[in-house]
Amino acid sequence: MSSREKILSAVRANQPELTVLPNIELLKSYGNKENLLAQYTTVATNIGAKVYEVKNVGEVKMIIQNNFGAGKRIVSTIAELKDIADTKQYLSDLPGQLADVELAILKSDISVAENGATWITEEQMGQRVLPFITQHLAVIVSAKNIVATMHDAYSLIGITNPGFGAFIAGPSKTADIEQSLVIGVHGPRSMSLFLLRED
Amino acid sequence: MSAMQTKDHAELAGQFNTDENRVDWHDETLWWIRQKRDKAVNQLPEWELLRETASKIKEHVLSNLSNYLEAFEANVLANGITVHWAADAKEHNEIVHQIIKKHGVNRMVKSKSMLTEECHLNEYLAKNGIEVIDSDLGERIVQLAKEPPSHIVLPCIHKKKEEIGDLFHEHLGTPAGVSDPQILTETARQHLREVFLTRKIALTGVNFAVAETGEFVVCTNEGNADMGAHLSEVHIASMGIEKIIPNREHLGVFLRLLTRSATGQPITTYSSHYKKPRSGQEMHIVIVDNGRSVQLGRKDFRNSLKCIRCGACMNTCPVYRRSGGHSYHNAISGPIGSILAPNLDMEEYADLPFASTLCGSCSNVCPVKIDIHDQLYKWRQVIVKAGYTTKAKTAGMKVMEWTLSSPGIYHAAGKAGRIVMKYAPFAVNNTLNPWYKQRDMPKPPAESFDEWYKKNRGKK
Amino acid sequence: MTVGLFIPCYIDQFYPGAAIATLQLLEKLGVTVVYPPKQTCCGQPMANSGYEHLTTGCNELFIDNFSDFDYIVSPSGSCILHIKDHLHSEGRENQAVQVRRKVYELTEFLTDVLKIEQLDAVFPHKVGLHQSCHGQRGLKISQMTELVAAPFSKPLQLLNMVKGLELIPLNRQDECCGFGGTFCVAEEAVSVKMGVDRVSDHLEHGAEYITGADMSCLMHMEGILRRQGSNVKVLHIAEILNSSAQ
Numbered sequence A: 001m002s003s004r005e006k007i008l009s010a011v012r013a014n015q016p017e018l019t020v021l022p023n024i025e026l027l028k029s030y031g032n033k034e035n036l037l038a039q040y041t042t043v044a045t046n047i048g049a050k051v052y053e054v055k056n057v058g059e060v061k062m063i064i065q066n067n068f069g070a071g072k073r074i075v076s077t078i079a080e081l082k083d084i085a086d087t088k089q090y091l092s093d094l095p096g097q098l099a100d101v102e103l104a105i106l107k108s109d110i111s112v113a114e115n116g117a118t119w120i121t122e123e124q125m126g127q128r129v130l131p132f133i134t135q136h137l138a139v140i141v142s143a144k145n146i147v148a149t150m151h152d153a154y155s156l157i158g159i160t161n162p163g164f165g166a167f168i169a170g171p172s173k174t175a176d177i178e179q180s181l182v183i184g185v186h187g188p189r190s191m192s193l194f195l196l197r198e199d
Numbered sequence B: 001m002s003a004m005q006t007k008d009h010a011e012l013a014g015q016f017n018t019d020e021n022r023v024d025w026h027d028e029t030l031w032w033i034r035q036k037r038d039k040a041v042n043q044l045p046e047w048e049l050l051r052e053t054a055s056k057i058k059e060h061v062l063s064n065l066s067n068y069l070e071a072f073e074a075n076v077l078a079n080g081i082t083v084h085w086a087a088d089a090k091e092h093n094e095i096v097h098q099i100i101k102k103h104g105v106n107r108m109v110k111s112k113s114m115l116t117e118e119c120h121l122n123e124y125l126a127k128n129g130i131e132v133i134d135s136d137l138g139e140r141i142v143q144l145a146k147e148p149p150s151h152i153v154l155p156c157i158h159k160k161k162e163e164i165g166d167l168f169h170e171h172l173g174t175p176a177g178v179s180d181p182q183i184l185t186e187t188a189r190q191h192l193r194e195v196f197l198t199r200k201i202a203l204t205g206v207n208f209a210v211a212e213t214g215e216f217v218v219c220t221n222e223g224n225a226d227m228g229a230h231l232s233e234v235h236i237a238s239m240g241i242e243k244i245i246p247n248r249e250h251l252g253v254f255l256r257l258l259t260r261s262a263t264g265q266p267i268t269t270y271s272s273h274y275k276k277p278r279s280g281q282e283m284h285i286v287i288v289d290n291g292r293s294v295q296l297g298r299k300d301f302r303n304s305l306k307c308i309r310c311g312a313c314m315n316t317c318p319v320y321r322r323s324g325g326h327s328y329h330n331a332i333s334g335p336i337g338s339i340l341a342p343n344l345d346m347e348e349y350a351d352l353p354f355a356s357t358l359c360g361s362c363s364n365v366c367p368v369k370i371d372i373h374d375q376l377y378k379w380r381q382v383i384v385k386a387g388y389t390t391k392a393k394t395a396g397m398k399v400m401e402w403t404l405s406s407p408g409i410y411h412a413a414g415k416a417g418r419i420v421m422k423y424a425p426f427a428v429n430n431t432l433n434p435w436y437k438q439r440d441m442p443k444p445p446a447e448s449f450d451e452w453y454k455k456n457r458g459k460k
Numbered sequence C: 001m002t003v004g005l006f007i008p009c010y011i012d013q014f015y016p017g018a019a020i021a022t023l024q025l026l027e028k029l030g031v032t033v034v035y036p037p038k039q040t041c042c043g044q045p046m047a048n049s050g051y052e053h054l055t056t057g058c059n060e061l062f063i064d065n066f067s068d069f070d071y072i073v074s075p076s077g078s079c080i081l082h083i084k085d086h087l088h089s090e091g092r093e094n095q096a097v098q099v100r101r102k103v104y105e106l107t108e109f110l111t112d113v114l115k116i117e118q119l120d121a122v123f124p125h126k127v128g129l130h131q132s133c134h135g136q137r138g139l140k141i142s143q144m145t146e147l148v149a150a151p152f153s154k155p156l157q158l159l160n161m162v163k164g165l166e167l168i169p170l171n172r173q174d175e176c177c178g179f180g181g182t183f184c185v186a187e188e189a190v191s192v193k194m195g196v197d198r199v200s201d202h203l204e205h206g207a208e209y210i211t212g213a214d215m216s217c218l219m220h221m222e223g224i225l226r227r228q229g230s231n232v233k234v235l236h237i238a239e240i241l242n243s244s245a246q
Helices: A003-014 A036-046 A057-067 A095-100 A150-157 B009-016 B020-041 B047-063 B065-078 B089-102 B114-118 B121-127 B137-144 B161-172 B181-198 B224-231 B250-262 B292-296 B302-306 B312-316 B334-344 B361-365 B372-385 B391-404 B407-423 B449-456 C009-014 C016-028 C056-066 C077-086 C093-102 C106-113 C133-138 C154-159 C188-204 C215-227 C237-241
Strands: A050-054 A073-076 A101-108 A110-112 A117-121 A136-142 A164-168 A190-196 B082-086 B107-110 B131-134 B201-204 B208-210 B216-220 B234-240 B270-274 B282-288 C002-005 C032-034 C071-074 C103-105 C126-130 C209-212 C233-236
Touching (some): A003 B065, A003 B082, A050 A057, A057 A190, A117 A136, B009 C188, B065 B082, B082 B089, B089 B234, B089 B282, B114 B121, B121 B131, B131 B137, B137 B181, B216 B250, B224 B270, B302 B372, B312 B361, B334 B361, B361 B372, B361 C133, B391 C056, B407 C009, B449 C016, C016 C032, C016 C233, C016 C237, C071 C093, C071 C106, C077 C133, C126 C215, C154 C237
Parallel strands (some): B201 B234, B234 B282, C002 C032
Antiparallel strands (some): B216 B270
């Protein structure tokens, strides 16, 4: 008998009588659905992200140019940023060749107010390793795409099927050394969130 | 393995308590984390509903596990990932080893996986000439110290920064005496970045495996699992059979509970959803039993398999905080470890269910409502019935039974005891009496309540 | 209404004052109290050590002694919880079930059954309330800090009726004292450390007395206080609620 068979037959023999799977509709009704932009900004700031409210991509460019020195490798999936970032070449790099990326600027369509996280799919990353290997990460988030809770986020993600996706909440961090919070461990040292208000 | 005389929890905890300042430091650090958890969960009026929902989802999964495992496997295969089944720790280690050998490499980077601790994977691979580097900062620290992690979420919570500084000085070249967490972390970043960039094979754990889609989620604050996986040519993910949840939407429930319970954060920095291999990459999932199907068959203990490995029970446990994870001599320590371990080896872990006052705090912080303290009580009965107790203890209990089953004998014994305590206190107040080591005995009163009642209320 | 008074073995032997106070307090409140003389112990010390199978004698004695009362009241949360959860009888399971339904710890009996709103008690001292775990988390006589739920406390409700009593705050509201039954000697080092920490919290906040609904916890803390040479005393809540102007 293969291990697969051994395991499955042991599980079948030992599992208890079938119980009901609860539905989560009631949970979906909770969550503060007001002032999502303000909530998101507060929480994202608390978890170490820098939040900027912007009216258009032009403002994003200006802030980036003011904060990130010339001569550093900037990469982006956003076509409108092609004059300040590499939006094409990096896609054919081997993942390890992205080790010298200073700043990656990505876009997200779903952000979560309760925890300051933003959902980015493989397609929006271009390369899976990019949002992790870059020294600094920036994400343009549409203000109207902020939802209250994770339940709402998964409702939007629905049955879409990215080969890889991640909720990213702030810069990488650890408190492993005597509970001292240190920002910037293996992932990015900083995260900038551009909340695009296209009123 | 059972023939080895491992020290038991009481002895190890006794050693831990010889340094009271250190115990205070360990206790206060973990209590502070419990308080952060309290602050976070009190922001959600629906917190108890979340717990109840998660508990019922997990109970349902356990009642339908064989179907969910098959559904998960079918979807994983359809996604282009290879599935392996390991009946026990040895088989898991062999499978991982074979994958590494097949690719002709002799090293691997690994992110946090308590399952691989349980299987002693690193030791097995080392014996077979494979170097494993643990990439989680806390795990890397205990790896350099040649110790097991002491907490499932905070691996080196028992280590002071000066000790970590010394380790880094010895192994990573930091200057002697440097203990600043920023500097030490930056050093680890540079050291491990080189590892990520050069290891063809990466192994990660699995926090949640979704049957509906065949995807699995890995949660980290550091991004180390992703750095390893996305830079590797081969990504191996190890999971226990109980990591299954039914549908993608259930991730919302569990991700809202997990990190609030663990550290008081609303979510980990990264909640990475792996579904298909990267183009050109090979992915493997190893599904491991190692005693879980046996635990599934134990009516009183199967709910321990609901565990989502948050560590909240450890943070709240007043015994854990004052004895440290290593005193449980098991990969998974604390309250949850104490109800999982006896299933693996009842003799080896017979002491763990007794390392508790049954205060019940653990059961009430558990995000999936495992009745931990009730299971601790029940394990005690099982362990004693199985004979893993001492003759002296059994003899003492039998005397107690005999005394307490008869009012006459009970009162006579009580009176005799009080007389001894009054007239020959040295008989009781000495080093043979463990109570007396650090506490005074209660003062024996002139008469018991029973004697008072008979004298003052008599027969009406 | 007739109440059967159950006095835990260690209160009977070492802290008769708590038992006398319980009896007097219930009688003051108009309850007919009967003390069955053939009672011994609830069996918890054996059961918690893994020897539940040796508690048949205690179980049968308990059913013999207490089946006939309207209520069974005891000044001990842990003993009542043990009976509630573990009283069984091979031959008389129906009676065992009935008994389990009528057992009450003292403070919950006063607030939930007698529903008392005032007491004549006077106790002009600084008092720390120790929330014993089995009463709190097991019998739910007060809310626990682990849950997101409305706070309440039956012992506190009663202490608030005592004139002159000043309740001190604590850093850790409901941490275990470390007694834990045979744990107190089997894991002596951790047990004592837990007790020392609990006591320190009370001392730091100026307690003159530490009270609670479980004498076992108080006995453990008293042992530590006396070893420290402290003047702080422990007192079962029954004795405070039964106190009067001197």
